[in-house]
Amino acid sequence: MKKILFTLLLGLGVINTAAAFAGDAAAGKTKSATCAACHGANGISAIPLYPNLAGQPAAYIVKQLKAFKNGDRKDMMMAPMAVNLSDEDMADLAAHFASLPRNPEAAASAGASSAAAPAAGDVKIVGNFPGQAKAAACTACHGADGNSLVTMYPKLAGQGEQYLVKQIHDFKDGTRKDPVMAPMVAALSDQDIADLAEFFAAQKSTAGNGEANxxxxxxxxxxxxxxxxxxxxxxxxxxxxxxxxxxxxxxxxxxxxxxxxxxxxxxxxxxxxxxxxxxxxxxxxxxxxxxxxxxxxxxxx
Ligand code: HEC
Ligand code: HEC
Ligand code: HEC
Known part of the structure; x- marks a missing residue:
């Protein structure tokens, strides 16, 4: 009877992939490093605009990832994240996030052991600048001290101050076009931009991930x-x-x-x-x- 029901649901499209149930949570954990910047290492996001994924049903996660990938669900941040995921990646990621506790307190202790979690102790803020508080909105992608954990995002730590000011103005007025950065800087005043540049320029850059050749x-x-x-x-x-x-x-x-x-x-x-x-x-x-x-x-x- 269970089997018949399952086949029926599958036929009706209620269950659209059996693969959603076959994901490998351990493999998904490894693959989730790039998701951590926005959704949190423990699947609980630090930014209210980014949804929690911890404890979300796997089938729902897979369905959403497919929708971002094929454009049925439009979001400028998620579309590039989903575009290169295979069905197997999606199943693995979904199994991983579904397995995480939804309760933030339990999740906090689970997250403490996660390698992808930027442990607070690793981040060393240099100096005491007004830009530090303003940089909270940049942390998810550029790191609390300007050393981004996602390698597609630039490090800002130790970058030249004049250069940073120019780039932020360029994103703001559209001279430099980027769908992710434009909304981040749209509301910044000249004073905010100067403060942010001063703060990031003073931070220390961590070692790069390239090899001398x-x-x-x-x-x-x-x-x-x-x-x-x-x-x-x-x-x-x-x-x-x-x-x-x-x-x-x-x-x-x-x-x-x-x-x-x-x-x-x-x-x-x-x-x-x-x-x-x-x-x-x-x-x-x-x-x-x-x-x-x-x-x-x-x-x-
Ligand atoms: C740059 C930030 C960012 C990164 C990195 C990111 N996401 Fe997202 N994600 C978002 C945002 C923002 C939304 C909400 C989109 C919306 O408003 O429709 C979202 C939504 C989702 C949803 C839908 C959740 C729901 O409740 O409907 C899933 C599933 C998801 N992301 C999975 C992932 C996975 C898996 C990764 C890593 C491969 C990832 N995301 C990486 C920003 C990000
Ligand atoms: C959702 C992720 C995200 C957030 C949040 C974010 N950025 Fe960015 N930032 C990016 C990406 C992606 C790029 C690279 C854009 C490109 O390819 O041109 C970038 C580029 C930059 C650059 C250019 C660096 C260089 O070397 O040229 C600066 C400066 C910058 N961001 C500042 C900020 C500041 C300041 C904030 C907070 C107010 C912020 N960003 C928030 C994703 C983000
Ligand atoms: C004549 C001066 C000049 C030379 C020579 C030059 N660059 Fe540049 N480069 C610049 C300037 C100026 C910018 C920043 C432009 C802007 O956005 O304002 C830049 C930006 C860059 C960036 C982007 C940095 C970031 O954070 O976004 C990279 C990467 C880069 N250059 C690599 C190179 C490489 C590799 C070479 C040699 C093959 C090179 N440059 C030669 C002047 C130069």
Missing amino acids: EVGKKLYIGGDANRGITACIACHGVKGNGMDNAAFPAVAKQNVEYLTTQLEKFRSGERQNDANNIMGDIAAKLTDDDIKALTQFMSSL
């Missing part, structure tokens, strides 16, 4: 005269610290994934907020292999 080093230091590629060192500095009086950004210790997306965006023309197309002209001459070697090298500095 000769190909990247050669191109970074010497450029390539035959191909008309200006040496990166001219503007981003020997140590990759940039030149902040000219608003040239630091690239050292930055996340490889973020650096890669930016070089690709300059190359395709999607990012055009660089004065005189400085970076656009350079990136246009870079191959995918150049970008791979350069981003690894810069991050390793």
Whole structure:
């Protein structure tokens, strides 16, 4: 009878995938590292606009992830998160979140043991700046001390102050287009922007996730005269610290994934907020292999 009912429900589309019940919670836990920034390491989100996933039924989670992926449910933050998930990933993630306790107190103790949880002790705030309180809204993606845990998001810690001010203004007035950042900065005043830049510039950047390599080093230091590629060192500095009086950004210790997306965006023309197309002209001459070697090298500095 149970079997008949199940088949019937499946036929009616009430249960739309058996896979929803076959997820591997342990595998899902590993895969959930990228979700933690917004939904919390324990599935309880710290930001009221982001839903809790802990204890949510697995079938519901799978259904929502499919809807974000195929566009039936539209959300500018979740769409890019779901687009690369396979059916198996979705089942695993759903099994993981469904297994977490819904009660925040129980969840807090469960979360304490999670590797993805940014343990409060790991974050060292430098100085005492008015921008720190204002940065609470940036924490989910950029980390409490400006060291983002998700490698697609840039570290802001130790970035040049002038450069940060310019970028936030560029997002605000649309010169630099990004659907995630635009709403974050829309309501910031000039004073807020100055305070935030001062705070993040004073923080210490953690080590990058890239590896030193000769190909990247050669191109970074010497450029390539035959191909008309200006040496990166001219503007981003020997140590990759940039030149902040000219608003040239630091690239050292930055996340490889973020650096890669930016070089690709300059190359395709999607990012055009660089004065005189400085970076656009350079990136246009870079191959995918150049970008791979350069981003690894810069991050390793
Ligand atoms: C950048 C922030 C962000 C990240 C990272 C993120 N999400 Fe979300 N997620 C959201 C937001 C915002 C919503 C609410 C969307 C809406 O309002 O419709 C949401 C909604 C959801 C929902 C629907 C919940 C419900 O009750 O309807 C699921 C399921 C979900 N996310 C799963 C995930 C998974 C799994 C990951 C990691 C692979 C992930 N999310 C990563 C921001 C994020
Ligand atoms: C939901 C995630 C999210 C939140 C919250 C968020 N950001 Fe961002 N931020 C991003 C992403 C994604 C990018 C990269 C955009 C791109 O590809 O151009 C970015 C880029 C930036 C940059 C450019 C860094 C660089 O190296 O060029 C600055 C500056 C920045 N954010 C500041 C802030 C500030 C200040 C806040 C809080 C008021 C904030 N962000 C909140 C996701 C977020
Ligand atoms: C003539 C000066 C100049 C040279 C040479 C140069 N850059 Fe840049 N680069 C800039 C400026 C200016 C920006 C920031 C533009 C803006 O958004 O205001 C930038 C931005 C970047 C960014 C994005 C940083 C972030 O946080 O978003 C990356 C990555 C980058 N450059 C890599 C390189 C690489 C790799 C090379 C060498 C192949 C290079 N640059 C050569 C001036 C230069």
